[in-house]
Every structure is written in C-alpha cells, then in structure tokens.
Amino acid sequence: MLSLSRCTARSISLRALRAHHTQRPPLNSVTEHDLAHFAKFLDPPAILSTLPPVSLPADELDQFNNDWMGKYHGSSTTVLKPKTTQQVSEIVKWCNERCIGIVPQGGNTGLVGGSVPVKDEVILSLANMNKVRSFDPVSGILVADAGCILQSLTDYVAPHNHIMPIDLGAKGSCQIGGNVATNAGGLRLLRYGSLHGTVLGLEVVLPDGTILDQLTTLRKDNTGYDLKQLFIGAEGTLGVITGVSILTPPAPQASNNVILALPSFKNVLPLYEIVKRQLSEILSAFEFIDRTAYDLAVKHGQGRALSDQEVEGAECFVLVETSGGRREHDEEKLADLLESLLEAEKPLINTGVLAQSPAQFASLWALREGVTEAVSKEGKPYKYDISVPLSTFQEVVDGTREHLRSKGLLGDHAVKHVIGYGHVGDGNLHLNIVAESYTPEIQDALEPYVYEVVASHRGSVSAEHGIGAMKTHALHYSKSDVSIAWMKKIKDLFDPHGIMNPGKVLE
Amino acid sequence: MRPSPVRLLNILVPVKRAVDYAVKIRVNPQQTGFDLNVKHSMNPFDEIAVEEAIRIRERLKDAVKSIKAVTIGPPKALDTLRTALAMGADSSIHVEIPESAPSPEPLAVAKTLQEIIKRQKDGVDLVILGKQSIDDDLGMTGQMLAGLLGWPQATFASKVDIDVAKKEAVVTREIDGGGEEIRCRLPLIVTTDLRLNEPRYASLPNIMKAKKKPVEKFSPGDLGIDYTPRFETLKVAEPPQRVGGGKVQDVDELVAKLKEAGITAA
Numbered sequence: 001m002l003s004l005s006r007c008t009a010r011s012i013s014l015r016a017l018r019a020h021h022t023q024r025p026p027l028n029s030v031t032e033h034d035l036a037h038f039a040k041f042l043d044p045p046a047i048l049s050t051l052p053p054v055s056l057p058a059d060e061l062d063q064f065n066n067d068w069m070g071k072y073h074g075s076s077t078t079v080l081k082p083k084t085t086q087q088v089s090e091i092v093k094w095c096n097e098r099c100i101g102i103v104p105q106g107g108n109t110g111l112v113g114g115s116v117p118v119k120d121e122v123i124l125s126l127a128n129m130n131k132v133r134s135f136d137p138v139s140g141i142l143v144a145d146a147g148c149i150l151q152s153l154t155d156y157v158a159p160h161n162h163i164m165p166i167d168l169g170a171k172g173s174c175q176i177g178g179n180v181a182t183n184a185g186g187l188r189l190l191r192y193g194s195l196h197g198t199v200l201g202l203e204v205v206l207p208d209g210t211i212l213d214q215l216t217t218l219r220k221d222n223t224g225y226d227l228k229q230l231f232i233g234a235e236g237t238l239g240v241i242t243g244v245s246i247l248t249p250p251a252p253q254a255s256n257n258v259i260l261a262l263p264s265f266k267n268v269l270p271l272y273e274i275v276k277r278q279l280s281e282i283l284s285a286f287e288f289i290d291r292t293a294y295d296l297a298v299k300h301g302q303g304r305a306l307s308d309q310e311v312e313g314a315e316c317f318v319l320v321e322t323s324g325g326r327r328e329h330d331e332e333k334l335a336d337l338l339e340s341l342l343e344a345e346k347p348l349i350n351t352g353v354l355a356q357s358p359a360q361f362a363s364l365w366a367l368r369e370g371v372t373e374a375v376s377k378e379g380k381p382y383k384y385d386i387s388v389p390l391s392t393f394q395e396v397v398d399g400t401r402e403h404l405r406s407k408g409l410l411g412d413h414a415v416k417h418v419i420g421y422g423h424v425g426d427g428n429l430h431l432n433i434v435a436e437s438y439t440p441e442i443q444d445a446l447e448p449y450v451y452e453v454v455a456s457h458r459g460s461v462s463a464e465h466g467i468g469a470m471k472t473h474a475l476h477y478s479k480s481d482v483s484i485a486w487m488k489k490i491k492d493l494f495d496p497h498g499i500m501n502p503g504k505v506l507e
Numbered sequence: 508m509r510p511s512p513v514r515l516l517n518i519l520v521p522v523k524r525a526v527d528y529a530v531k532i533r534v535n536p537q538q539t540g541f542d543l544n545v546k547h548s549m550n551p552f553d554e555i556a557v558e559e560a561i562r563i564r565e566r567l568k569d570a571v572k573s574i575k576a577v578t579i580g581p582p583k584a585l586d587t588l589r590t591a592l593a594m595g596a597d598s599s600i601h602v603e604i605p606e607s608a609p610s611p612e613p614l615a616v617a618k619t620l621q622e623i624i625k626r627q628k629d630g631v632d633l634v635i636l637g638k639q640s641i642d643d644d645l646g647m648t649g650q651m652l653a654g655l656l657g658w659p660q661a662t663f664a665s666k667v668d669i670d671v672a673k674k675e676a677v678v679t680r681e682i683d684g685g686g687e688e689i690r691c692r693l694p695l696i697v698t699t700d701l702r703l704n705e706p707r708y709a710s711l712p713n714i715m716k717a718k719k720k721p722v723e724k725f726s727p728g729d730l731g732i733d734y735t736p737r738f739e740t741l742k743v744a745e746p747p748q749r750v751g752g753g754k755v756q757d758v759d760e761l762v763a764k765l766k767e768a769g770i771t772a773a
Contacts, residue, residue, distance in 0.1 A: 338714070342715060351711055356590045356709050357529075358546060358548065359548075
C-alpha cells in the first residue's frame with residue numbers, strides 16, 4: 001500500500017494548503033502499470049487506451065475526449081467501460097489510491113463540458129452498464145443501470161403504458177445516469193417535476209470505491225439525511241452513479257396543443273394563471289416565444305407559420321400543451337378555456353391556432369423547438385440558460401438589448417437580435433444574443449452583465465444545463481459564499497483527493 | 508336593364524375521417540383489419556381539398572357562393588366536418604353510419620355524392636376531393652363520381668385556376684416526369700395531390716364560429732344508398748420484417764454467399 005500512503009500524506013499537506021486557497025497539486029496520469037491492474041478485472045474490450053499494451057491510435061478516443069459541439073477537448077489516454085458496479089468500484093478505488101482523476105461519462109450530450117476531461121483523467125464510460133434491473137408495472141417504478149439510454153428506457157416502459165418522467169432532445173444518446181448526475185430538465189418538467197422528486201433511489205460508487213446502495217423503490221422514506229439528493233446534479237463530482245430507481249408516470253392517452261398570440265408580454269402571467277386554473281392536471285407545457293424568436297423560427301423554416309392576420313400585433317406567443325387520460329375530456333376542457341379567453345371582456349390574447357391533427361401538433365411544437373436551430377442559422381449565438389422570476393422575463397431581454405445598444409453593439413455589424421424564449425412553467429428563460437460573429441467586445445458587454453442581472457433577481461445562471469467546466473467562474477452569481485464554502489466542504493468530505501470529475505462545478 | 512349576374516360558384520368538398528398518418532398502424536390479431544382505436548384526423552388529401560376551396564374563394568371573392576363539406580362516417584366524423592368548417596367551409600353534410608359499420612367502398616361513396624349533388628338546390632359547379640384516402644389507398648372515388656355524373660375530371664391536381672366567366676378551369680396535373688396542363692369546363696371534379704397547397708391552421712375564432720355553422724344530417728336510408736360491402740377482406744398482414752445484413756470475413760465468403768443467393772457475374 002505504498003502508493004496509498006504516499007497519496008494520503010500528500011493530501012494532508014494539501015488540505016492545509018487548500019485552507020489558504022491554493023490549488024490542488026496535479027493529479028497523476030494513467031500509466032502502463034495502471035492498465036495492467038485494470039486488466040486484472042476488466043475484459044480486454046473494456047479497456048481503450050493509447051498506452052501500451054493496448055496502443056490504440058489517439059483518434060479512437062476522440063468521441064470520448066470531445067463534446068458533441070466540438071467546444072471542449074480533453075486529452076485522456078484511457079477509457080474504461082466496466083460492466084458491473086463491482087468493476088466500477090475497483091476502478092475508483094485504484095484511482096483514489098493512485099490519485100488519478102476520473103471523468104464519469106454517459107452519453108456525452110451535455111452543453112457545458114461536464115463530461116469530457118479537462119486534462120488526461122481516466123474516462124469512465126457507463127455505456128456497457130445498460131441493463132434494466134426491474135420494472136413494476138403496478139407502481140411504475142423502474143430500476144436500471146446508469147448506462148441505459150433514455151430512449152431505450154422509454155421504449156421499455158411503453159408497452160406497459162408508462163413513460164419516462166423526463167424527455168429531452170438528446171434522448172436517443174443520453175443515458176439515465178447522466179440525466180440524474182446533471183439533474184437534466186427538459187420538456188416534461190412542468191408536468192412531472194424535477195429528478196429530485198422522481199428519482200427514488202440511487203446506487204453510487206463513492207470516490208474511495210465504497211458502494212453506497214440506496215437503490216430503494218420506496219415512495220416514502222423519512223429516515224435521516226436523504227443522501228441520494230447530493231448526487232443528483234453533482235455532475236459526477238461526488239461519486240459515480242451506477243444504478244437509478246425512478247418513478248415512471250402512466251402514459252397520457254391524448255395530447256393537444258395550441259399557440260396563442262398575445263398583444264403584450266404583460267398578458268403572459270395573467271394568462272398562465274388562467275390556463276393553470278382551467279386546465280389544471282392536463283396542462284403539460286406552457287412555453288413562451290417572443291416575437292423576434294418567432295420571426296426567426298419562421299424565417300428559417302421551423303414549422304409552418306401562422307397567417308399574417310393571426311400574427312399581426314402580437315408581441316409574443318405562448319404554446320400550451322395538454323396531455324391527459326381521455327381525449328374528449330381534454331378537448332372539452334381546452335375548448336372551454338379557449339372560448340373563455342376569446343370571449344373575455346378584455347381578452348388577454350389576440351387569437352391563436354389549435355392543432356387539428358398530429359401533423360399540426362408537431363408543426364406547432366417545431367415553431368418553439370426550432371428556435372434553437374433557427375438561431376444557429378441566423379448567426380453566432382451567445383446562449384444563456386437562466387432562471388429568473390417570470391415577471392422579469394421581458395425586462396431581462398429588453399434590458400440586455402438596451403445595454404448592447406448603449407455600447408453601440410446593436411445592429412447588423414455586431415448583435416443582430418436579442419431574443420427570449422423558454423419554459424414559462426419552470427421560470428426558465430433562454431436568453432439568446434445572435435451576433436454576426438463572436439467578438440471580445442460582445443463577450444465583455446454580456447459578461448458579467450447578464451450574470452449580474454440574474455444575480456439581482458436572485459436567479460440562476462444555469463437553469464437546466466448545469467455548471468460543468470463552462471460556468472464554474474459564474475457560480476458565485478447564483479450561490480452565496482457560504483453556500484459555495486459548504487459545497488466545497490462536502491466535496492472534500494466525499495472526495496479528499498479531488499479525483500472525481502476535477503475542474504467541474506467548483507473551481 | 509341590369510346585366511345578368513355571373514353564375515356564382517358552388518363548391519362541394521367531400522372529406523373523410525381516417526387514421527392519422529402519424530399513427531403506427533397495428534394489424535389486429537384476427538388479421539381482419541387494423542386497430543382503429545387510435546388518433547384519427549382528416550385525410551390529408553381532403554385537407555388539401557378544403558384548403559384549395561378556401562383559396563379559390565380568397566382569389567375569386569364573391570364569385571364563390573358556397574363551400575360545403577360532406578362526409579360519410581360514424582358520429583365521430585363530425586369532428587372532421589368541424590375542422591373543415593373551422594378552416595373556412597360554410598356548411599356541411601353528415602351522412603351518418605353506425606360506429607361499427609365497415610368503411611364504405613368507393614362506388615357507394617361516389618353514388619352518395621351523386622345523390623347529394625342532385626339534391627343541391629343551387630347545383631354544384633366544382634367538387635374538390637382528395638386523390639385517395641390514406642387508410643385504404645383505393646383512389647377511385649373522384650373518377651367514379653365523374654363517371655356517374657358524366658362530368659370532366661382533373662385528377663392529381665397541383666394547380667387549379669378557375670375562370671368563372673368562361674365557366675372553365677385550367678388544372679395542372681401531376682404526371683410521371685412532370686406536369687400536364689389541361690383545360691376543363693365546369694362542372695368539374697378535381698382530385699388533389701400533395702403539391703397543390705399547404706393547409707392552414709384552424710384559428711381559434713374560426714373554431715368557435717365553426718361550432719355554430721350548420722350540419723345537415725342524413726342516414727344512408729334517406730339517400731337510398733346501400734353500404735353493404737361488395738369486397739371481402741380475406742386477410743390483412745404486416746409486411747415481412749426486414750432482415751438485417753451480416754458481416755463476411757473475406758472476399759471468398761462474400762463470393763460464396765452471392766453465389767448462394769443466385770447472383771453471378773454476367
């Protein structure tokens with residue numbers, strides 16, 4: 001245990017250093033010696049490495065070392081693909097003793113660089129842990145390996161008339177373990193709540209290799225600290241999630257959607273109140289798109305536009321989706337709502353359109369979901385995924401636009417559009433600044449301006465995308481010094497050597 | 508003396524409630540048909556027909572006197588009529604058949620439409636309907652109706668221009684390798700192809716108005732039509748499962764496999 005003692009000795013002196021806010025010493029790189037150890041309990045195909053004796057060409061590891069946007073690049077030499085929790089435990093234990101950094105990786109679909117190494121950490125891919133462990137069609141509780149792909153779980157529970165409580169664009173490649181580790185949001189959050197509620201239990205390999213088995217299937221369990229919550233959204237900095245127990249809701253039998261055109265942003269909140277009250281349990285989405293975002297979506301062919309007459313005088317649009325158990329019931333409720341909205345003395349809406357078929361249903365959604373793609377086609381986007389109070393959505397967008405104007409950056413030469421869209425139901429605004437090109441002037445005008453605005457509203461600088469490597473510097477805009485200090489204490493308690501996903505979440 | 512008024516156009520649009528095209532079709536275990544307990548909507552080609560009727564009115568303004576939608580179907584087919592009314596049709600006719608009745612065959616549908624056209628006081632100058640329904644894909648109703656009435660037909664239309672004064676229409680048809688432009692006199696049967704137009708959304712005020720628009724109801728007996736099927740469905744089956752490819756070790760094995768499959772060099 002020579003290596004262990006050496007490592008421990010260093011970590012003690014380290015802790016003293018850290019008290020003076022100095023950096024952790026560098027972690028060790030993987031060596032052939034380490035590979036030989038891994039080979040003792042992992043099959044040869046589970047070890048991908050550029051080091052001998054495996055000696056793969058470096059490009060074989062590209063898909064693990066880079067994120068899908070090509071924005072973050074690691075230089076790891078070794079990817080391990082364990083098949084069992086026991087193997088994960090062995091790997092982590094060894095890395096802890098040897099002070100080797102570990103990046104747990106799921107589908108690698110994140111937006112903030114949380115799943116790629118910052119240097120040459122070992123990449124621990126969960127892809128081979130992809131078995132469903134159990135499903136109870138009565139309670140709807142699903143227990144699965146962390147590496148199960150979200151879509152395959154959706155397909156697994158579908159014949160039992162259940163759906164996953166989470167749905168997002170990356171569902172075909174993202175893994176449930178990664179979803180949980182990043183506390184992913186997505187399209188069903190308004191209806192089914194966040195993963196903090198739907199995840200019933202976790203199996204986690206702690207940074208010293210211990211297996212923390214909290215894989216319970218209980219809806220109620222008030223027995224002391226709820227440790228699993230710590231790992232939901234920790235982005236792999238406290239341990240490796242290897243198994244997930246999650247509550248799946250019954251599949252809705254009918255869905256409808258409608259786009260409403262509003263004369264003023266001021267009407268969004270009163271409208272949300274009415275819609276929530278009248279639709280109650282069948283309301284499954286309430287999405288907001290401002291006029292500029294709508295125009296961009298239409299310009300770039302995302303979904304079929306409403307007629308000119310319908311969009312005339314609209315300052316923004318709202319997409320309402322319902323899903324419920326009985327079509328007639330839902331349609332009647334929706335029809336009543338729409339009638340009362342149109343016939344109100346002071347109508348909150350100008351007009352709107354109601355999908356008449358699944359094709360139109362998809363087309364209306366495309367107008368909202370297509371904004372992301374339209375923005376990329378229009379120019380170079382600066383994207384901010386923020387949580388702010390609903391009442392300030394427009395203020396934040398307009399304020400940012402005015403701020404850029406005052407800096408002389410608004411116009412075809414620099415920033416073309418400032419747009420807002422997002423999940424009103426979740427208080428989550430996507431603030432996008434579409435520029436002609438990425439420039440330091442725009443960057444400096446936006447940051448820390450946007451973060452300061454968010455902080456002034458006590459909002460969140462990252463509503464659903466996480467912190468990863470991208471936003472560690474901005475964490476303090478959303479979390480107080482006390483909060484961050486305690487987060488660091490928790491991190492040190494679980495992971496004294498700092499091997500788990502180094503450089504992520506906390507600086 | 509006032510000039511004699513130009514003959515105003517009355518348009519009839521037959522529409523059908525069909526299983527929505529986005530639904531995955533499942534054959535029932537008895538192999539007699541498919542599961543109908545799924546989302547239905549207006550047959551997409553009929554939706555194009557309704558849209559075209561409305562666009563003709565938008566172009567010709569008051570020269571279009573009426574747009575009437577007609578459907579034959581179970582009580583739920585009323586939803587489909589409401590959609591047509593919400594899009595812009597003025598009134599509608601529902602020939603109601605029992606929920607469990609088999610879908611009427613094209614000849615019976617064409618005869619029904621013939622009867623309905625006969626009963627229209629102001630006559631019908633133009634019938635626009637889908638070239639086929641996506642559930643049975645038979646694609647004959649328009650042609651049969653033209654035959655029964657002895658009217659000209661312009662099938663698979665991708666462009667329709669009506670000249671009310673001359674009482675004629677110029678229609679571009681989709682044919683192999685391009686378009687064919689034909690001139691027809693009214694009254695006329697037009698069947699729609701995909702490229703004719705893109706149907707609009709039904710706006711909320713129009714959906715509300717549609718609830719108050721008239722729906723005239725008939726039973727098959729009222730019209731003297733017999734919907735007893737003339738065809739017998741022997742069996743409905745899913746297409747065979749696609750078999751995935753396999754990997755070969757070397758060229759020799761590939762050649763052997765090709766020979767096995769009866770493929771040889773010419």
